[in-house]
Amino acid sequence: MTVTASATSRAARILSRPITLNGLTVPNRIAMAPMTRMFSPGGVPGEDVRSYYARRAAAGVGLIVTEGTYVGHESAGNSSRVPRFHGEEQLAGWAKVAEDVHAAGGTIVPQLWHIGMVREQGQNPFPDAPAMGPSGLVTAGAEPTGKAMTQTDLDDVVAAFATAAADAERIGFDGVELHGAHGYLLDQFLWEGTNRRTDAYGGDPVARTKFAAEIVAAVRAAVSPEFPVIFRYSQWKQQDYTARLAGTPGELEAILTPLAEAGVDVFHASTRRYWLPEFDGSDLNLAGWTKKITGKQVITVGSVGLDGDFIGAFQGEGSPVKGIDNLLDRLEAEEFDMVAVGRALLQDPEWAAKVLAGRLDELAPYDAQAVKTLS
Numbered sequence: 001m002t003v004t005a006s007a008t009s010r011a012a013r014i015l016s017r018p019i020t021l022n023g024l025t026v027p028n029r030i031a032m033a034p035m036t037r038m039f040s041p042g043g044v045p046g047e048d049v050r051s052y053y054a055r056r057a058a059a060g061v062g063l064i065v066t067e068g069t070y071v072g073h074e075s076a077g078n079s080s081r082v083p084r085f086h087g088e089e090q091l092a093g094w095a096k097v098a099e100d101v102h103a104a105g106g107t108i109v110p111q112l113w114h115i116g117m118v119r120e121q122g123q124n125p126f127p128d129a130p131a132m133g134p135s136g137l138v139t140a141g142a143e144p145t146g147k148a149m150t151q152t153d154l155d156d157v158v159a160a161f162a163t164a165a166a167d168a169e170r171i172g173f174d175g176v177e178l179h180g181a182h183g184y185l186l187d188q189f190l191w192e193g194t195n196r197r198t199d200a201y202g203g204d205p206v207a208r209t210k211f212a213a214e215i216v217a218a219v220r221a222a223v224s225p226e227f228p229v230i231f232r233y234s235q236w237k238q239q240d241y242t243a244r245l246a247g248t249p250g251e252l253e254a255i256l257t258p259l260a261e262a263g264v265d266v267f268h269a270s271t272r273r274y275w276l277p278e279f280d281g282s283d284l285n286l287a288g289w290t291k292k293i294t295g296k297q298v299i300t301v302g303s304v305g306l307d308g309d310f311i312g313a314f315q316g317e318g319s320p321v322k323g324i325d326n327l328l329d330r331l332e333a334e335e336f337d338m339v340a341v342g343r344a345l346l347q348d349p350e351w352a353a354k355v356l357a358g359r360l361d362e363l364a365p366y367d368a369q370a371v372k373t374l375s
Contacts, residue, residue: 012356014328019062019337021297022265023226024174026107026338028062029331030352033301033342034111034177034232036067036082039374043070043084045093050100052374056345057106060352064101065177065230065268065340068113069094071160074129076114085110085164095171102172109175109230112164114157116185117146117194118238133188134201134211139239140193154201154211157185162218165229175228178215180259181270183237186212190245190255191237205246205254213262220263230299231259232268235286241272249279253293260294267294268340271302275326287336300336305344305351305363324355346370 015029032053039049053064070077072086084090094110101108117133132153136144149157165176180186188194189211195202201210212231219229235244246252256267269287271278278286287300304327327339345351347366354362 009358010328011324011358014331015339015356019297021063021175021230022228023224024107024228026062027105028060028352028356029338030061030355031063031065031299031301031338031340032056032061032345033340034065034067034179035342035346037371037374038079038081040083040093041081043080043082043087043090045083045090045097048374049083049093050097053097053108054100054104054106055349056352057101057104057108059350060356061106061341061345062352063174063338064106064108066097066108066110068111068179069164071112071114071157071164073114073157073160075116075119075132076160078115078119085112085167086160091167091171094173098172098174107174109177109228110164110168110173111177111179111232112161112168113179114160114185116188118184119146133185134194135196137188137194137196139183139237140191140243148197154214158211158215158218161215162222165219165227166222169223169227175230175265176219176223177230177232177268178212178219179232180212181232181234181268183239183243186215187233187237187245190233191243193237193240193243205251206258209255209258213258216259216262216264228265229263230266230268231264232270234270235278236270236272249289249293252289256290256294260296264294264296266297266299266337267291268299268301269336271300274300274302274304274339284335285330288330291334291336297337299338299340300330301340301342303343304339304341305366324360343370349375 019026069083069085098108117131117138119131131146132149136146136148168176190208195208237243245255267290269290271286274285277283278289287298291298343366347370
């Protein structure tokens with residue numbers, strides 16, 4: 001791959017610009033996307049997790065979004081090796097992660113997570129707690145296999161997110177990201193396929209947003225006004241890659257507006273391929289539409305640095321490095337404000353440094369074996 005000096009300087013010029021997210025100044029436009037790694041026995045991030053994130057910050061990633069971390073609710077997770085964001089030992093481990101990332105020159109936010117009905121799949125460290133969701137459904141068209149959440153359940157989960165956010169600020173993180181994507185609990189409320197409630201939390205798109213908006217508002221109230229609150233959402237679900245929250249820009253506006261009004265500072269719009277248009281009649285991707293609708297800052301994500309989509313790459317299909325000209329064009333046009341890099345950055349901790357220096361020929365194709373270690 002031949003890289004010209006002008007291409008090198010363009011990447012550096014566009015990606016190296018600092019950006020302020022509420023009260024946080026991020027040194028550049030590159031974020032690390034959250035990726036579940038399962039290297040935290042007992043939910044405690046150790047030295048290897050610290051080094052994993054710090055290496056990427058030292059190599060030029062401006063904002064680290066951690067892997068999903070379980071909030072302090074008994075039904076939040078299904079693995080004893082996924083980190084938790086509650087408990088004295090767990091939070092002490094995360095405080096050291098934040099300290100190391102800061103020492104390396106980066107900024108960091110934890111992704112706060114409740115998996116909802118997905119919890120019934122796989123290992124479960126809390127066997128006496130029921131899988132729960134808006135209607136007890138894992139996916140659209142399925143029979144209920146879990147508990148439909150009561151008002152007490154809803155209030156408890158809201159409180160768990162707020163407590164985790166307050167803890168994040170207390171132990172030195174720079175903001176928080178709320179996981180509202182990919183078919184997990186918050187997304188189960190947003191999606192009509194899994195939300196069949198007939199109370200105030202179900203029905204039209206605005207009603208289905210009520211629970212997530214309550215979590216955002218509680219988090220916003222639990223942290224300082226300048227502390228950034230990021231909300232990640234997606235159209236696709238791990239249970240259904242073709243699912244859509246919104247079929248039109250108007251439907252998307254109905255979902256996003258209550259979240260923005262509740263206190264979201266930044267939206268993180270997750271797609272499988274960032275370069276694809278979201279709706280007919282416009283080249284804007286999901287992040288671009290999100291920014292246009294809400295006026296909020298937006299992070300785009302979806303197979304950045306890969307020719308194929310990230311699902312294929314994750315499953316071991318070979319993916320050569322994709323050029324970033326299209327990405328730079330969209331950033332320069334302010335379609336979105338930041339870009340999150342996932343598998344490409346997992347494969348190569350030096351991805352940001354190499355891209356900023358124009359050393360694209362040094363980037364290796366993604367290898368699914370990369371998920372087996374914390375390189």
